Amino acid sequence: MDTLCPLFVGNWKMHKDAAGTASFFESFRQLIGSPARCDVVICPTFLGLETAVSATRGTGIRIGAQNLHWAKEGAYTGEISGAMIRASGCSHVIVGHSERRKYFSETNESVSKKTVAALDAGLAPIVCIGEFERKNAGEVIAEQFSGSMGMLTPGQFAKIVIAYEPVWAIGTGETATPETAAAAHRLIRGQAKGRFGEEAANNVRILYGGSVKPDNAKNLMAEPDIDGLLVGGASLDPVSFGEIVNLSTCEASRTSSVSYAKSSMIERG
Numbered sequence: 448m449d450t451l452c453p454l455f456v457g458n459w460k461m462h463k464d465a466a467g468t469a470s471f472f473e474s475f476r477q478l479i480g481s482p483a484r485c486d487v488v489i490c491p492t493f494l495g496l497e498t499a500v501s502a503t504r505g506t507g508i509r510i511g512a513q514n515l516h517w518a519k520e521g522a523y524t525g526e527i528s529g530a531m532i533r534a535s536g537c538s539h540v541i542v543g544h545s546e547r548r549k550y551f552s553e554t555n556e557s558v559s560k561k562t563v564a565a566l567d568a569g570l571a572p573i574v575c576i577g578e579f580e581r582k583n584a585g586e587v588i589a590e591q592f593s594g595s596m597g598m599l600t601p602g603q604f605a606k607i608v609i610a611y612e613p614v615w616a617i618g619t620g621e622t623a624t625p626e627t628a629a630a631a632h633r634l635i636r637g638q639a640k641g642r643f644g645e646e647a648a649n650n651v652r653i654l655y656g657g658s659v660k661p662d663n664a665k666n667l668m669a670e671p672d673i674d675g676l677l678v679g680g681a682s683l684d685p686v687s688f689g690e691i692v693n694l695s696t697c698e699a700s701r702t703s704s705v706s707y708a709k710s711s712m713i714e715r716g
């Protein structure tokens with residue numbers, strides 16, 4: 448039996464320029480030690496990716512983008528492809544964040560195309576799903592799961608990370624209780640089991656996101672179905688994010704039947 452090492456992802460949204468990115472890592476690297484005790488991915492803006500990649504070389508911290516286009520290249524003004532992100536040294540990319548669904552009209556269809564494009568480029572997609580209001584979680588999860596990742600092959604599904612992010616909890620200070628979050632994670636795992644089988648469902652990492660802070664992270668991580676956290680606001684401050692990351696170690700993680708331990712994380716590009 449191997450372990451699913453906890454994964455902590457920082458989503459910086461549209462914050463920090465290259466200088467801010469460099470200064471974050473100067474403090475953060477010292478706070479979390481090297482190598483980090485669990486899996487850590489930070490997602491700066493596109494303009495911060497290269498600075499972040501060089502600032503974290505040799506630390507085990509991985510870098511991800513917040514979005515990609517589904518085409519490999521072409522006449523798509525203002526867009527960036529998975530291959531370009533991979534070539535800049537990234538290993539991950541967030542796909543289908545609710546802010547992209549809300550402000551940039553992303554649909555399950557575009558999210559599914561981007562998920563496949565990320566995998567084709569050698570990136571691990573962190574696919575976000577979650578209900579907008581405090582109701583119908585089950586229905587929305589089922590619809591977004593099948594629309595955003597239901598068409599993957601089992602081999603592709605084994606390489607993704609899922610983030611459950613109830614939209615009402617993002618940036619509002621209204622974190623889901625650990626019980627509510629864990630219940631949603633079980634629903635997602637149930638969807639994964641129905642579509643890809645029990646082993647695949649047990650081995651996919653499901654992160655919780657929505658107003659995670661150092662003072663609520665511990666109780667969320669105590670839930671066996673929560674495999675890590677996607678953190679927005681609190682990941683901008685090295686001290687807060689360091690406290691969240693330092694709560695867990697790889698050894699403390701959930702047992703899984705297939706190796707998805709630290710060493711099997713996608714390497715940097």
Ligand code: PEP
Pocket residue numbers: 458460612616617618619656657658659677678679680681
């Ligand atoms: C997010 O950006 O995905 C997020 C969860 O933000 P916050 O932690 O600020 O709620």
